[in-house]
Amino acid sequence: MASPPGPTHPADAPGLSPAAPHGGGKPPRAKGGNIGLALTLPGQIVSILVLVIPLLVALYMSFTDWSPTRGSLFDAEFVGFENYSELLIWDTRFLYAVLRTLCISAVCLALEFAFGLSLAVLFMRRFRGKSLLFSAFLTPMMILPVVVGYIFWMLFQSSGPVNQILEFVLGPDVALEWFRSAPLAVTAVIITEVWHWTPLFFLILLSGLNSVPENPVRAAVILGANPRQVFWRVVMPTLKPVIIVAFVIRTMEIIKLFDEVFMLTRGGPGSATETISLYIYKLAFNDFQLAYGAAAAFLVLLGALGLIHLLLLPVRNQLLEVKR
Amino acid sequence: MSIPKLELVSLVKEYNDGAVVAVDGIDLSVAPGETIALLGPSGCGKSTTLNMVVGLEEPTSGDIHIDGLSIVNIPPGKRNVGLVFQDYAVFPSMTVRQNLAFGLVVRKKGREEIARAVDEVAELLGMVGRLDVRARDLGGSEMQRVAIGRTLVTKPAVLLLDEPLSNLEAAARLAMRRELRRLQSEIGLTIIYVTHDQIEALSLADRIAVMHAGKILQVEKTSLICERPDHVYVAGFLGSPPMNLLAGEIRPGVAGAAGPAFTHGPLTLALPAGCALEKGSYTLGLRPESLRLAPESEAPLAGTVSLVEFRGGDVVVTVDVASVKLDVILPATERPAMGQSVGVDFDPESLVFFGGDTSRRLDASPMGRPL
Ligand SMILES: Nc1ncnc2c1ncn2[C@@H]1O[C@H](COP(=O)(O)OP(=O)(O)OP(=O)(O)O)[C@@H](O)[C@H]1O
Ligand SMILES: [Mg+2]
Numbered sequence: 001m002a003s004p005p006g007p008t009h010p011a012d013a014p015g016l017s018p019a020a021p022h023g024g025g026k027p028p029r030a031k032g033g034n035i036g037l038a039l040t041l042p043g044q045i046v047s048i049l050v051l052v053i054p055l056l057v058a059l060y061m062s063f064t065d066w067s068p069t070r071g072s073l074f075d076a077e078f079v080g081f082e083n084y085s086e087l088l089i090w091d092t093r094f095l096y097a098v099l100r101t102l103c104i105s106a107v108c109l110a111l112e113f114a115f116g117l118s119l120a121v122l123f124m125r126r127f128r129g130k131s132l133l134f135s136a137f138l139t140p141m142m143i144l145p146v147v148v149g150y151i152f153w154m155l156f157q158s159s160g161p162v163n164q165i166l167e168f169v170l171g172p173d174v175a176l177e178w179f180r181s182a183p184l185a186v187t188a189v190i191i192t193e194v195w196h197w198t199p200l201f202f203l204i205l206l207s208g209l210n211s212v213p214e215n216p217v218r219a220a221v222i223l224g225a226n227p228r229q230v231f232w233r234v235v236m237p238t239l240k241p242v243i244i245v246a247f248v249i250r251t252m253e254i255i256k257l258f259d260e261v262f263m264l265t266r267g268g269p270g271s272a273t274e275t276i277s278l279y280i281y282k283l284a285f286n287d288f289q290l291a292y293g294a295a296a297a298f299l300v301l302l303g304a305l306g307l308i309h310l311l312l313l314p315v316r317n318q319l320l321e322v323k324r
Numbered sequence: 325m326s327i328p329k330l331e332l333v334s335l336v337k338e339y340n341d342g343a344v345v346a347v348d349g350i351d352l353s354v355a356p357g358e359t360i361a362l363l364g365p366s367g368c369g370k371s372t373t374l375n376m377v378v379g380l381e382e383p384t385s386g387d388i389h390i391d392g393l394s395i396v397n398i399p400p401g402k403r404n405v406g407l408v409f410q411d412y413a414v415f416p417s418m419t420v421r422q423n424l425a426f427g428l429v430v431r432k433k434g435r436e437e438i439a440r441a442v443d444e445v446a447e448l449l450g451m452v453g454r455l456d457v458r459a460r461d462l463g464g465s466e467m468q469r470v471a472i473g474r475t476l477v478t479k480p481a482v483l484l485l486d487e488p489l490s491n492l493e494a495a496a497r498l499a500m501r502r503e504l505r506r507l508q509s510e511i512g513l514t515i516i517y518v519t520h521d522q523i524e525a526l527s528l529a530d531r532i533a534v535m536h537a538g539k540i541l542q543v544e545k546t547s548l549i550c551e552r553p554d555h556v557y558v559a560g561f562l563g564s565p566p567m568n569l570l571a572g573e574i575r576p577g578v579a580g581a582a583g584p585a586f587t588h589g590p591l592t593l594a595l596p597a598g599c600a601l602e603k604g605s606y607t608l609g610l611r612p613e614s615l616r617l618a619p620e621s622e623a624p625l626a627g628t629v630s631l632v633e634f635r636g637g638d639v640v641v642t643v644d645v646a647s648v649k650l651d652v653i654l655p656a657t658e659r660p661a662m663g664q665s666v667g668v669d670f671d672p673e674s675l676v677f678f679g680g681d682t683s684r685r686l687d688a689s690p691m692g693r694p695l
Contacts, residue, residue: 215413219471222378223427223478224401233430237417 149263
């Protein structure tokens with residue numbers, strides 16, 4: 001754990017403890033470090049407890065067969081890795097929920113990135129009404145996920161606005177039953193999610209584009225690169241860390257995808273839109289299998305950690321590098 | 325003379341609808357293989373001039389010719405003009421090799437041609453062993469080498485360097501200056517070199533163009549410009565220390581002088597007999613090199629030594645003559661003491677007069693002979 005910097009200038013140290021002999025032993029800096037540690041220790045202990053204890057309890061729970069109908073957690077039977085092996089080997093519903101979540105996530109993130117980047121590039125130019133549009137484009141991500149889910153549930157109703165527009169454009173009888181067909185339900189979820197979170201990509205990429213240094217771009221232009229080459233060969237590599245961080249943030253969020261799906265489809269039809277979170281929610285609150293759900297949650301946590309480390313791999317050194 | 329490689333014709337650049345005139349009607353012609361230094365203080369329009377030549381900025385009016393043909397309507401990448409930035413502007417995520425190859429890769433040249441050109445330039449710049457290092461891991465002078473090399477690979481007709489050495493520390497700057505000299509002589513490029521360091525300009529350029537407030541005040545051979553500044557501003561800018569400049573008047577018959585005399589505040593200087601200048605306001609220039617110390621009784625000016633500065637080969641002595649400070653450069657063997665009373669003498673022919681209203685040097689010396 002990082003302790004706050006102590007007095008780094010050796011001359012400060014005698015002021016702190018005038019009686020301390022200077023000859024042998026620790027350099028004066030260590031003294032300051034200890035004081036820093038001592039001062040922050042209570043805070044660190046509290047935050048460790050707050051962070052770690054619930055995690056440890058949940059971890060313990062995942063090794064039992066506890067259920068709220070069966071009294072105290074500590075009376076529940078310890079079952080070792082049974083929950084985990086069940087999940088990994090037998091539970092195809094879990095497997096499908098994971099794969100489904102990954103697929104939906106991949107499609108959503110690709111679309112959000114593409115739209116966000118296009119909008120950001122558009123916003124690098126001057127045009128009328130830019131600042132108004134800017135505020136408008138950022139609004140979706142400020143709406144509560146539950147509300148977004150609710151709004152799109154309304155939009156996708158059989159006689160809702162989406163179908164009305166489709167009928168107007170494509171003629172009558174094209175009304176779609178969005179929540180009764182698996183592909184359509186997945187599409188509805190993806191549309192909702194992309195609408196909701198494209199603004200985050202847009203915002204991050206726009207600030208990234210704005211901080212791309214000007215001179216390498218000008219140098220590329222002078223060396224004969226056309227606008228497309230400038231963008232892909234000079235601007236995008238500079239943006240790489242920003243892009244990856246945007247993906248990491250969104251990945252962490254989207255593998256927890258819950259609210260919108262819950263409001264739109266409750267995972268249906270069948271389990272066509274059942275995401276990991278939705279499955280765990282059902283395990284816990286429909287089937288009261290809390291211990292089993294906890295095990296699933298830990299598997300997802302491990303998977304997410306691995307995934308994010310993988311994502312960060314190409315820019316890790318660049319992000320951790322200390323600039324002179 | 326053959327047609328100039330690069331020619332700027334009444335070039336003007338205004339910003340904000342004419343509220344800022346960054347470049348105010350520049351005429352300049354650069355011969356093939358010549359290096360011209362654009363020397364001037366910050367904000368005088370040096371970068372703006374280069375940006376117009378390379379095509380990053382569009383001139384408000386005027387024209388730019390390369391080999392006699394106007395290039396103002398040609399897009400930047402096709403003008404065959406290279407520009408090297410002060411902050412290097414290398415492509416940080418690419419290797420040195422990729423940086424060097426960039427100009428040819430984007431022009432879709434053949435792989436072998438690219439490899440050959442990159443090797444050649446890497447050889448020229450001594451970067452052969454560093455070709456696979458990422459540009460962001462390079463040191464400052466290596467980055468600048470890559471930036472220059474990446475431009476040379478495209479074989480530009482004209483190379484523009486915008487303060488290429490100012491971001492380097494002193495030692496690296498000196499080494500790179502030598503390197504640039506070597507490149508100049510090895511490949512005979514036509515170069516415009518922007519700097520506000522006159523030592524750099526003097527050591528690299530064939531001619532120096534001094535810019536001030538968007539205008540070129542004087543273009544002159546490097547070997548001559550310090551001795552023949554054409555404008556008060558140039559005289560006060562070049563040389564170390566620069567020329568002593570005294571703004572004053574010539575009046576016929578002032579007290580204590582027989583003929584016409586030049587007065588500057590409390591200081592009065594009798595002009596040599598036969599002086600051709602009419603009365604009026606002038607600026608008198610006294611080059612520190614052409615001043616010398618003399619016994620008080622024999623010298624036209626007298627004062628006390630207020631500062632003695634040893635510079636190895638010579639000494640700069642500041643003499644207070646009636647509240648006017650005059651810099652005098654003496655050989656290192658002469659070392660007057662601080663506070664000593666001395667006389668200051670000069671050869672009348674070394675006096676330089678600038679018109680009080682035009683600020684331009686007057687062609688004739690006070691003795692009526694051309695300088
Ligand atoms: N885009 C712009 N809009 C308005 N004014 C500008 C713009 N670019 C430059 N200027 C002004 O034009 C003048 C000349 O600028 P320029 O960058 O050419 O100076 P410079 O001689 O290169 O100075 P430096 O030595 O600091 O690099 C400055 O006063 C600057 O403020
Ligand atoms: Mg500049």
